[in-house]
Amino acid sequence: xxxxxxxxxxxxxxxxxxxxxxxxxxxxxxxxxxxxxxxxxxxxxxxxxxxxxxxxxxxxxxxxxxxxxxxxxxxxxxxxxxxxxxxxxxxxxxxxxxxxxxxxxxxxxxxxxxxxxxxxxxxxxxxxxxxxxxxxxxxxxxxxxxxxxxxxxxxxxxxxxxxxxxxxxxxxxxxxxxxxxxxxxx
Numbered sequence: 751x752x753x754x755x756x757x758x759x760x761x762x763x764x765x766x767x768x769x770x771x772x773x774x775x776x777x778x779x780x781x782x783x784x785x786x787x788x789x790x791x792x793x794x795x796x797x798x799x800x801x802x803x804x805x806x807x808x809x810x811x812x813x814x815x816x817x818x819x820x821x822x823x824x825x826x827x828x829x830x831x832x833x834x835x836x837x838x839x840x841x842x843x844x845x846x847x848x849x850x851x852x853x854x855x856x857x858x859x860x861x862x863x864x865x866x867x868x869x870x871x872x873x874x875x876x877x878x879x880x881x882x883x884x885x886x887x888x889x890x891x892x893x894x895x896x897x898x899x900x901x902x903x904x905x906x907x908x909x910x911x912x913x914x915x916x917x918x919x920x921x922x923x924x925x926x927x928x929x930x931x932x933x934x935x936x
Contacts, residue, residue: 756932758786758925759812760859763819763830765792772861772906772914773820779918785929787812791829798832805837810850813932814925815895817886818859820906824882834889843893852894855928857901858886859921865905898928 760780764773767790780786789808794801809815819826841848860883862869869879879902887897901924903909903917 756785756813756929757811758814758816758929759808760786760788760816760818761830761833762788762790763792763817763827763833764790765827765829767792770820770861772903772909772917773818775914775918776818776859776861776903776921779922780925783926786925791833792827795829795833798829800833800836802836802839805833806842806850809837809854812854814855814857814928815851816857816859816925820861820863821882826886838889838893849894854895855898855932856887856890856895857898857924857928858883859901859903861903861906863905863907865908866902869902869904898924 758780760777762773762777764770767773777788780788787808789805817826817830819830825831838844839848842850866879868875869882871878879900883900887900890897901921903914903921909917
């Protein structure tokens, strides 16, 4: 029996996506790829009333799950936290019977307004980006997902267009290569 090609699911959590430069560039780089689905959580749920069944169905159909968001106050936008709390439930994502996500790949793709040096340890900031994103990575592991190295695009306020284009191409390559590798394993 032939298996359908691997699918990526990008969960976009950007409350002002229309104004975004970096996140739009990342999504535009994969636009038109039928193996990559995007769920814009802020557009789908402006009232924060998550359709849990629809979200869980989308997760089941995906082989690669991507959380894409701008970093706000060293964390995710509120809609992504709400989504996690409601969708990643006991019996679905974790617990004795919660194996729906086991073996799927997971990627955090985040953007920042300031450059990378702001996310390196210093006197008043003892942590780095990996530390800030560790709750997402641990949640993924707890749910049986296999985390990939995080994709971080820094410095959105001052990043030149050619650097944004290079980063978008790199993002696209990560997604496409991960899907190809998943197809080869099946």
